[in-house]
Amino acid sequence: MFFLDTVKQNKTVLLQKWVDKYYAAYPLGSTGFIRTSTDRFQNPIGIITQTSLNVLYDAAIGEDIELSDVHKALAELVQLRAVQEMPPSRAVGPMAQLKSLFKEEVFDSLVKENKDPKIFQEIFEEFFTVEARIDGLLLLSLDLYEADREKVFNLRVEEIHRSQSQVVRWAKLREEKMSTNNNSEE
Numbered sequence: 345m346f347f348l349d350t351v352k353q354n355k356t357v358l359l360q361k362w363v364d365k366y367y368a369a370y371p372l373g374s375t376g377f378i379r380t381s382t383d384r385f386q387n388p389i390g391i392i393t394q395t396s397l398n399v400l401y402d403a404a405i406g407e408d409i410e411l412s413d414v415h416k417a418l419a420e421l422v423q424l425r426a427v428q429e430m431p432p433s434r435a436v437g438p439m440a441q442l443k444s445l446f447k448e449e450v451f452d453s454l455v456k457e458n459k460d461p462k463i464f465q466e467i468f469e470e471f472f473t474v475e476a477r478i479d480g481l482l483l484l485s486l487d488l489y490e491a492d493r494e495k496v497f498n499l500r501v502e503e504i505h506r507s508q509s510q511v512v513r514w515a516k517l518r519e520e521k522m523s524t525n526n527n528s529e530e
Contacts, residue, residue, distance in 0.1 A: 347450060347471050355401065392421065399417035447471070
């Protein structure tokens with residue numbers, strides 16, 4: 345339990361680095377507020393990000409987390425990005441960032457430090473198990489993103505239909521008014 349022990353022991357530091365990478369997708373001016381405000385109503389993005397990434401971190405390392413909690417955390421993160429019109433790569437990128445963070449911050453150093461073949465094999469197995477979990481979360485996030493983007497698209501189409509139907513009603517009223525005026529002049 346070399347890799348898993350290390351990511352569990354260093355959760356606070358690694359999670360904060362992951363959160364920082366997540367915030368890097370936002371404009372520089374907004375990230376200060378997102379990071380510092382703890383009011384759920386003033387800063388829903390920051391609060392959702394902190395709580396969701398914490399749940400997803402635990403899910404990735406195999407902690408005992410309810411599947412519904414993992415799905416909710418992932419769905420909330422993806423919904424935020426879907427309505428912000430981020431491309432899929434940036435919307436679901438945080439899951440891939442966790443994988444690279446684990447590799448760069450933990451895996452590489454453990455491999456350099458441990459030359460014993462049994463320990464080496466255990467490190468690899470634990471890392472690849474975590475990597476497979478992250479890949480599963482990444483695939484699920486793509487599905488959620490696609491569904492959310494479709495909802496946003498459908499809402500926009502409905503709004504266009506509503507606005508166009510209002511324009512058509514106004515045009516008919518105007519036409520009726522003009523025809524009434526023309527009939528009264530005759």
